[in-house]
Amino acid sequence: MHPIVLAANQPADRFYRGGERIAAFRAGGADLAVVARPTTGLAIPEDWIGSLTTVFGESELGLTRLPSGELLRDAVEADPVAWLGLAHAAVRGCDPALLVKLLDAGQRLPVHAHPDVAFAEGMLGLAHGKTEAWIALAPATVHLAFARDVTAEQLARWVADQDTAAMLGAMHTLPMAAGDAVLVPAGLPHAIGEGALVVELQEPTDLSILLEWSGFAIDGAALGHLGLGFDVALAAVDRRGWSEDEVAALVRSRAGTVGPLLPGAEAFFRADRLHGGDGWEAGLAVAVVVAGHGEIVTDGAVTAVRSGETALVPHAAGDVALRGDLTVLLARPPAP
Known part of the structure; x- marks a missing residue:
């Protein structure tokens, strides 16, 4: 996957x-x-x-x-x-x-x-x-x-x-x-x-x-x-x-924040702002690319993305890395 x-x-x-x-x-x-x-x-x-x-x-x-x-x-x-x-x-x-x-x-x-x-x-x-x-x-x-x-x-x-x-x-x-x-x-x-x-x-x-x-x-x-x-x-x-x-x-006020955007909300959801070079551990995630272009890199695939695109990442894709000049808002469910 x-x-x-x-x-x-x-x-x-x-x-x-x-x-x-x-x-x-x-x-x-x-x-x-x-x-x-x-x-x-x-x-x-x-x-x-x-x-x-x-x-x-x-x-x-x-x-x-x-x-x-x-x-x-x-x-x-x-x-x-x-x-x-x-x-x-x-x-x-x-x-x-x-x-x-x-x-x-x-x-x-x-x-x-x-x-x-x-x-x-x-x-x-x-x-x-x-x-x-x-x-x-x-x-x-x-x-x-x-x-x-x-x-x-x-x-x-x-x-x-x-x-x-x-x-x-x-x-x-x-x-x-x-x-x-x-x-x-x-x-x-x-x-x-x-x-x-x-x-x-x-x-x-x-x-x-x-x-x-x-x-x-x-x-x-x-x-x-x-x-x-x-x-x-x-x-x-x-x-x-x-x-x-x-x-x-x-x-x-999180305009320049990299990492968690909603501390204290983790019982309901997790949100992070990430750039190329950042990544996250395996788990269901929705990635909204808000600027730039680059790639979502997993164990089995390299997926090209650009500003305005949204990607669904299943747990089975494994750990994820971002590559390129891009900014992503990452949405994830609460940790199990």
Whole structure:
């Protein structure tokens, strides 16, 4: 087995705009900070990389297909040790414990939150919630966490009235520079701002509780509560007021960092920035080439890659080295 360069995997007709800069990124060489904001109404703002996860409520949408046409999910189920490694498979079976995306916010995303593991397990029978992280490829503004305590009654009223001004007015607003890494614990309300282009790491679910949907192409009143009803779903939202210092601690200014980008997040995922001459030990990995060109070198293969390409590296490929003038964002599941 060897590294596999993946084609784009973009679920269509999402409820928010974007996708132009994913296309520009995958074409290589574009200045992503100045690519024009969408004017076409394109609604393919996400690229699900190496995905064994489906869009919520779907049976296949979101899953990655290998160049052979086989679903990655089926390949992993047929040989989890080869793809994930013996130690990982012994603990998690066929569960990769990771989903990686490119996300191009052609408009500000709605205010929303994701359930944690305990809520997902108790209410939905799932093994994962949705803690996530963003690694910025272009600067943008984000809204993250409430700045003051919000009562359950206040939140329910804001959602019922779709009082976006009250929601955003109660949240921290902060700039995200290119290269920054932002950890978003499950439960924390957030909204990625227009113009953001990020590599997103997350637990492998598509669980979102919409607090806002007015003006977006989705019936949030019917679809925004995971089928649980808002009286239940809103209990998953962190209504605590976070201090400026607490929120700042979630944003790691990592523009020049080589090595780990998300210290403290290792229970959910691992992220590193690497260059030519760096490498990593055998294990399932997603490599996003964000600059330059070079090669992914394993025991049995040399795989040429360039800026804008994404590669899936199975455990059985062995230890990996990077060669050439390139920068890679490496996403891996938690260590077994």
